[in-house]
Amino acid sequence: MRKHLFSILFLLIAAAIWWASISSTVRNPVVDNDKPVMVTSGYVPYTIIKQLVADNVNVLMLLPPNAEPHAFEPTPGALIMLKHANAFIYMSDELEPWAADLSKVTDEKAPVVKLADMIPDSTDPHVWMNPHNAKFLAAAIVKILVQIDPVHEPIYEANLAKFDAEIDALEQAFSTALAHCQSREVVHVGHLAFKNLTDTYNLQLTALAGTSHDGEHSAKKLAALTKEIKDKQITTIFTEDTLSPRLAQAVAQETGSRILPLYPIEHISKQDFHNNITYAELMHRNLQSLTEGLQCQVS
Ligand SMILES: [Zn+2]
Structure with missing residues (x-):
């Protein structure tokens, strides 16, 4: 914790210097100053918020595309974003300890919301991986949107209804x-x-x-996993799209299995980020990989 506080202090100083150097020429390059600013930790809240706000709110994401969310080191730019925030939304202290530290530098009037608090009794911090939970996250986000931008409440409520219908269809598909x-x-x-x-x-x-990616695998665990794949005659293994493929390739070669991708959504490739791929689209990709890899009957 102390290390984190020192890092934040350092970043605050660096941010102040950086901001002073650009503020005379650029007020803020990414923000429409007439609209409220909602800052998010990573892609899960970001993509859900983008679906709900239409164009009424500036939505900024601290974690850059391709970055790993569990042990991210914030940059001075993160503090600049938070300086402008009318609300800061992240998943949980457990998932993003860096976001918990950053939440201390937001304006005291700006609400700070930990979305995972909306989900009862989850031992796994990746709560959005149960599609039903996405509805709780979206409902919590709309509450904050209405708080910081009450004029557009009807739009947010209508978009929430659309989002919920999309999740219903997703759950049915799964x-x-x-x-x-x-x-x-x-x-x-x-x-x-x-x-x-x-x-x-x-x-x-x-x-x-x-x-967390912190816990890294051991050679012993890798050997046990390889043995399990052989013993159970598993033909498909899964890996994460933004991880280096070398490890999965080694396991696949050793066991004669093939590799299919899964998408944790908490981190996002540059391409998917720029294409604004939604939560439901990423979950449909997961479903596609699972049905193919587990050889499920398509009715
Ligand atoms: Zn994770």
């Missing part, structure tokens, strides 16, 4: 597509991000690392 599969074993050569998803749809998950 239930149907994963009902009858040759295998229910999801072997993930990555971190433990998908437990809420596999628990919801009665699949068994084995992941190489823990819930």
